[in-house]
Amino acid sequence: YGIESTLVDGLDLDQWQRAMRPNTRTCFLESPTNPTLDVLDIGAIAQIAHAGGARLVVDNVFATPIWQSPLQLGADVVVYSATKHIDGQGRCLGGVVLSTQAFIEEHIQTYLRQTGPSLSPFNAWVLLKGLETLSIRVEKQTANAAAIADALAGHPKVPRLVYPGRADHPQAETVKKQMGAGSTLVGFEVKGGKAEAFRFLNALRLVKISNNLGDAKSLVTHPATTTHQRLKPEARAELGISEGFIRLSAGLEHKDDLIEDLVAALEKV
The missing domain is CATH 3.40.640.10 (Type I PLP-dependent aspartate aminotransferase-like (Major domain))
Structure with missing residues (x-):
């Protein structure tokens, strides 16, 4: 135009x-x-x-x-x-x-x-x-996302984790200023690049692979080969989207079940 x-x-x-x-x-x-x-x-x-x-x-x-x-x-x-x-x-x-x-x-x-x-x-x-149910769903999804972020932070196969609700978020002060809570989304990197990220994704049993987010079901996607696959590798790297980066959208399942599924899949990496 x-x-x-x-x-x-x-x-x-x-x-x-x-x-x-x-x-x-x-x-x-x-x-x-x-x-x-x-x-x-x-x-x-x-x-x-x-x-x-x-x-x-x-x-x-x-x-x-x-x-x-x-x-x-x-x-x-x-x-x-x-x-x-x-x-x-x-x-x-x-x-x-x-x-x-x-x-x-x-x-x-x-x-x-x-x-x-x-x-x-x-x-x-x-x-x-x-x-009509947006607030109660988002509150539960956010609580699940926060629990997942805390559970995966420091995991030996997760060298990088980003969640706006954590004190170690790069813009934690901005989060406090303008957001009421973190988010229903968690971003983290699986050690070993694309091959190990795919191994992790394929090992999940409860969490589903999808490009959607904000769903009642917990969903994961691999941005480098889906949502951001049209960008050149150097552009993705500049944005912080590595070959091992995963985006997780927390759903309404029980947080213990989600954490168990994610940790078990990381053991396959």
Whole structure:
């Protein structure tokens, strides 16, 4: 569509500032990021965007509306893949765009009506029913994710683990400032690269392999060969996505069963 874009390291506020141009209209970020769970300072980035006359759009899927409220932090628009936590049972596809009524009427409503990407009535009903249990599901999933992170941290076959709810997270202070709790997602590296990561994945019995997340079932994926497989190896390495990196989405199963399954699979590595 002839729209120019500039990529920045989201954690580096100076890069955001330098990237702003007189014609910049929109800044976009995801926090926590997929799949490495970096946490960006939404309030600080919003100030940079607004000072340059731009809007800030935040993808809030990993934090969910339960643990993070970007609009209150200064964002202008929030987007969700409603297929994730809002549905929470892998039943349908959908998305959500949240902003002021004026923004929706001026920029979204006509586009949806004239181009057709609006939800079907049935999918909308399923997602609305999912919202009724969103908070209790996310709270349980987050508790499970925290327990898994604590259980795997320091494991001899897990040289790296990232979870926003832990004190050793690289942006722990930002997490405290803008998130109510960690996340339902855990990222960790399996020692031995791709071959051992696959051995680990194939040894799992309770946790399922899927690119989805936020589901009632616990799910794992190998980003280097799925969600981020189109990136060149050097680009993945720059993002911290190694060949052994795993993204885990905690479900609603009992935490002891999940930990037992994960630890048993690590023994196969």
